[in-house]
Amino acid sequence: MKIEAIDLYAISQPLIRTFVTSFGPQRERDCLLVAIHSEGLTGWGECVATNDPGYSYETAKTAWHILSDFLIPAILGEDLQEAEQLADWFRFVRGHPLAKAALDQAAWDLTAQRDGVSFAQKLASPYAEGPRSRVKVGVSIGIQPTMDETLYLIQEHVEKGYGRIKLKIKPGHDIELARTVRAAFPELVFMLDANSAYTLNDVAVLRAMDEYDLLMLEQPLGYDDIFEHSKLRPQITTPLCLDESIKSADQARFAVEIEACDIINIKPTRVSGWTEARLVHDIGREAGIGLWVGGMLETGVGRAAQLALASLPGFTLPGDISATERYYDPDITAPFVLNSEDSTIDVPTGPGLGVEIDMARLAGVMSRRTSFT
Numbered sequence: 320m321k322i323e324a325i326d327l328y329a330i331s332q333p334l335i336r337t338f339v340t341s342f343g344p345q346r347e348r349d350c351l352l353v354a355i356h357s358e359g360l361t362g363w364g365e366c367v368a369t370n371d372p373g374y375s376y377e378t379a380k381t382a383w384h385i386l387s388d389f390l391i392p393a394i395l396g397e398d399l400q401e402a403e404q405l406a407d408w409f410r411f412v413r414g415h416p417l418a419k420a421a422l423d424q425a426a427w428d429l430t431a432q433r434d435g436v437s438f439a440q441k442l443a444s445p446y447a448e449g450p451r452s453r454v455k456v457g458v459s460i461g462i463q464p465t466m467d468e469t470l471y472l473i474q475e476h477v478e479k480g481y482g483r484i485k486l487k488i489k490p491g492h493d494i495e496l497a498r499t500v501r502a503a504f505p506e507l508v509f510m511l512d513a514n515s516a517y518t519l520n521d522v523a524v525l526r527a528m529d530e531y532d533l534l535m536l537e538q539p540l541g542y543d544d545i546f547e548h549s550k551l552r553p554q555i556t557t558p559l560c561l562d563e564s565i566k567s568a569d570q571a572r573f574a575v576e577i578e579a580c581d582i583i584n585i586k587p588t589r590v591s592g593w594t595e596a597r598l599v600h601d602i603g604r605e606a607g608i609g610l611w612v613g614g615m616l617e618t619g620v621g622r623a624a625q626l627a628l629a630s631l632p633g634f635t636l637p638g639d640i641s642a643t644e645r646y647y648d649p650d651i652t653a654p655f656v657l658n659s660e661d662s663t664i665d666v667p668t669g670p671g672l673g674v675e676i677d678m679a680r681l682a683g684v685m686s687r688r689t690s691f692t
């Protein structure tokens with residue numbers, strides 16, 4: 320398929336609720352969308368780089384620069400057979416996984432449409448099991464101004480049917496939170512995400528978490544670290560999960576080899592896309608690592624592709640793929656809704672991503688658009 324044209328959009332949508340993590344608040348969600356055109360088909364991808372460089376060094380603005388000046392010119396006019404080719408085409412750009420992942424997602428969507436299969440079917444084709452039809456999900460709740468609001472939000476989401484709750488922590492907002500939540504909800508399946516806010520000097524705090532029967536503790540130490548996580552792991556009984564520091568299949572291999580984690584949160588965007596995410600899945604599955612699909616406050620475009628990844632057989636834990644109405648109302652696609660009876664979301668079955676973009680809504684939230692031909 321000759322890559323005939325690519326559109327790049329910058330959009331900005333208000334979040335229904337400000338999302339606060341240890342690296343700060345997000346009120347407006349800026350992100351980019353890419354559309355690859357070929358043979359009358361259009362493949363869509365979302366770039367989830369955030370407004371600020373708190374989660375990673377990439378921002379929506381650096382991603383615009385890398386996409387428009389390097390990645391898009393490198394693939395325009397090329398003959399795309401399979402999305403796996405992109406890794407070679409992009410090798411000349413160091414880093415910038417979130418920018419690369421947008422085009423990777425669009426290439427998977429486009430080639431799945433060409434093949435007349437869903438993104439999930441195409442991604443799951445190497446596995447005898449095939450894709451799951453619905454995937455287990457949980458919800459990620461940002462840091463709230465008061466403990467009462469935290470408890471209220473947990474209650475609200477449990478009532479909606481979410482079977483797993485993730486809470487954000489930061490120094491000074493940790494042990495008391497875990498203690499209070501466990502006391503209020505003795506049976507709750509919950510976990511904590513520190514987004515790299517601690518150091519090995521805080522082992523006493525992290526060890527105190529062992530009391531509260533957490534599903535896991537996510538990325539307590541450095542955002543690029545696996546070495547110190549491997550030092551921490553034998554000192555706590557809570558299962559240790561890595562997010563930020565696994566940016567490639569190689570880093571997943573290294574983490575497994577030095578026993579730095581029990582669990583990996585695979586965000587396809589953080590590892591440059593779905594091809595690499597599937598490799599991380601295979602490495603983790605082979606090593607008996609717990610796996611789940613992480614989120615970055617995606618719109619319906621990104622959610623559809625997260626669901627496709629989560630349909631692979633090695634995912635053992637609920638993903639951060641909550642219903643889109645939690646973040647955007649209306650969204651730029653039809654909403655994804657929770658199956659409240661089993662805390663799942665259905666994997667789209669239509670060709671490619673299986674979602675339709677509301678172009679009028681997109682025009683309403685768009686701040687910038689460039690077409691490359």
Ligand code: OSB
Nearest residue numbers: 374459514613614615616617639
């Ligand atoms: O660390 O998992 C994270 C959102 C933005 C940046 C980092 C993270 C998150 C989330 C939200 O936890 C997950 C979601 O519901 O999309």
Ligand code: MG
Nearest residue numbers: 512537538562
């Ligand atoms: Mg995280």
